[in-house]
Amino acid sequence: MRIVRRPGAFVCGIDAAMDVIGGKWKVLILWALNERTCRFGELRRAVTGVTEKVLSSHLKELEDDGIVHREVYAEVPPRVEYSLTPLGLSLNAALEPLGLWGREHIYRGAEEAGVGVDAGVDAGAGVGADCEAAPQVVAGLGHG
Numbered sequence: 256m257r258i259v260r261r262p263g264a265f266v267c268g269i270d271a272a273m274d275v276i277g278g279k280w281k282v283l284i285l286w287a288l289n290e291r292t293c294r295f296g297e298l299r300r301a302v303t304g305v306t307e308k309v310l311s312s313h314l315k316e317l318e319d320d321g322i323v324h325r326e327v328y329a330e331v332p333p334r335v336e337y338s339l340t341p342l343g344l345s346l347n348a349a350l351e352p353l354g355l356w357g358r359e360h361i362y363r364g365a366e367e368a369g370v371g372v373d374a375g376v377d378a379g380a381g382v383g384a385d386c387e388a389a390p391q392v393v394a395g396l397g398h399g
Contacts, residue, residue: 275320275346280305281313282350285339288323289347292338322346 265271276282280302287293287301299310314337317323322343328334339347 272346272349275317275322276350278313280309281317284310284313284317285322285343285347285350288337288339288343292336294334294336298337317343 265274276285283302283305284298287298290301293301295310295314298314299305299307302310305313314323314325318325321340324338324340324343326336326338328336
């Protein structure tokens, strides 16, 4: 595993972390890989709306940063699987409080707007529940 440091000084730890996870799709890729090891096509289906080009680019960046491990199997046809490294697992753990904050923020906004909250959504669930719960809470509020 090689880790590529991006040029430039960071102002603080948040700045450095956002450099790694910045973008619309990276945290959703991390969430999907937190659930299980995935092949490229599985990730593409799990992260609804991402293009192949962007997914490939983000996976390469996450691999360069030491967050994602890419395993190539010498088979015919070739098989490639992606998984989180220990550093990636620790990053997901660090993102969990942010996911909890986001869920509370969405719930509060839905309650203020008078929109019902799906009673089946577990308010104490982890990062993955955020991505699944958001569309159920406020119609049209997807992953953006």
